[in-house]
Amino acid sequence: MKKILFVCTGNTCRSPMAEALFRAKTQGEGFEVRSAGVAAYDGQPASTHAIQVLQERGIDSEHTSTRLNGELLAWSDLILTMTASHKQAIQTYFPEAREKVYTLREFIGVEGYADIADPYGGSLEDYRRCAVEIEELVDMLSDTMKRIRES
Known part of the structure; x- marks a missing residue:
């Protein structure tokens, strides 16, 4: 599993940060690694706050949004969504991807509430909280991927 696709709604906040x-x-x-949105408009820049929280971590991003499509789904080995509704939408409209789509929390084995809250339209502090959450999950994902490769 080397090709990972992160998915959210508009592909301007959560999935580009992930x-x-x-x-x-x-x-x-x-x-x-790529990202896309189930309701994205192609070519939109990442939100200003998303770019800022990435820059605060020393990460430059020139991200533009991509609408989820069959080509991206076929490209990916693993599809990780920000919410259960994103996962359900993919499984409904792209049943061929059913076996490789998970919420991010589900894939790494985090129990409890599966959704990562959407900071869209929120304050910079909302984006910072979201980035901290995603960063913790991505750290766990990195460890999970290393274990999978070693097995």
């Missing part, structure tokens, strides 16, 4: 954070965490480990 993509950038995972890429930075696993640099040089052979992963290809």
Whole structure:
């Protein structure tokens, strides 16, 4: 599983942050990472606050949004969504991807509430909280991926 696709709604907040954070965490480990949105408009920039919280972590991003499509789903080995409703939408409209789509929390084995709250339209502090949550999950994902590779 080397090609990972992170999915949220508009591909301007959560999934671009997850993509950038995972890429930075696993640099040089052979992963290809992309992100998309189930209701995205192609070519939109990442939100200003998302860019700022990434820059606060030393990560530059020139992200533009991508609408989820069959080509991206076929490209990916693993699809990680920010919410259970994103997962359900993918499984409904792209049943061929059913076996490789999980919520991020589900895949790494975090029990409890599966959704990562959408900071869209919120304050910079809302984005910072979201980034901290995603960063913790991405750290756990990196460890999970290493264990999978070693087995």
